[in-house]
Amino acid sequence: MQQLLSVQNLEVSFAKRPVLRQVTFSLAPGETLGIVGESGSGKSVTALSIMGLLSWPGRITDGKVLWHGEDLLQLPADSHRQLRGSSMAMIFQEPMTCLNPVYTVEQQIAEVLMLHQGMNKRQASEAAASYLEQVGIAEPKARLRNFPHELSGGMRQRVMIAMALAGKPELLIADEPTTALDVTVQAQILDLLKRLQADTGMAMILITHDLGLVAENADRGIVMYAGEVVEEGTVSELFETPAHPYTQGLLRSLPRWGEQQDLLYSIPGTVPRDLGAIAGCAFADRCPLSSVACREQQVMHMLSPSQAARCRMVNAQVKEGVAR
DSSP: OOOSEEEEEEEEEETTEEEEEEEEEEEOTTOEEEEEOOTTSSHHHHHHHHHTOOOTTEEEEEEEEEETTEEGGGSOHHHHHHHBTTTEEEEOSOHHHHSOTTSOHHHHHHHHHHHHHOOOHHHHHHHHHHHHHHTTOSSHHHHTTOOGGGSOHHHHHHHHHHHHHHTOOSEEEEESTTTTOOHHHHHHHHHHHHHHHHHHOOEEEEEESOHHHHHHHOSEEEEEETTEEEEEEEHHHHHHSOOSHHHHHHHHTSOOTTOOOSSOOOOSSOOOSOGGGOOSOTTGGGOTTOOGGGGSOOOOEESSSSOEESOHHHHHHHHTTOOO
16 A cells, blocks of 8 residues: 655754754554654654745755655645645644634635635635534534634634644644643544544544553554654554663653552653754663663664664664564
């Protein structure tokens, strides 16, 4: 089966300072891929690069982003813009900063429908209400007349989802879609996304720092650290047999059901800022297993047909025949 999306050795710099290094992953039609990592690991920059929304001083310096086998990075800006909103759509972290405060909900959804589905103004207005109903907003016709500031955080997020779905995308990128929402609304939004995905068959990339969201909602996951993919695998592999010390540290920091803990574990140190000055493993200064060999460039090592990690310790396991 041909991959819907294939990111190959993607590299991005901000004012000559690297922020993404050889990011590689793929996504099949209908699949959900979770991207997890600390703030500053490059998750959102990866999404913006795919969507063609990376703005100055950020620029893509190397790599490919293949969409149905065609490199998006080689497309003219107008062609990429036509894909954005129709074939691929994105839900951003904070809808209040993405929805236009001077336009009604109706105007903003109708714009997508007229641009990408060729509807006239009357048709778009009628269809906008059905999209609000589809995402679970009560009294959708009344809500169409509201401005974003008149809606709750959960309702604004649902409006963003309705706008994304209006273009009938094959791929939906959800960048921290439940940030700043209370737990009940978070669950409702995630259930909504899963239901809509099942109904439409679209693929989804779920970007989050919450490992629990990946465990419950993704088929596969990639773990990013300091602009690199340090581990990838199925959700069961990442949670049951994590290979990279960073992944292990993230899982160790989670609270355990039924366990009494005075303090949660935290990985010591912080994410390095200047990636250009790092020749070897970016996690070496925070890793309890680091050695002189970690100062050399690290590559991805396969543990199974679906799991790989960027760590010399994994390579040692493979050589010793420990890999599954």
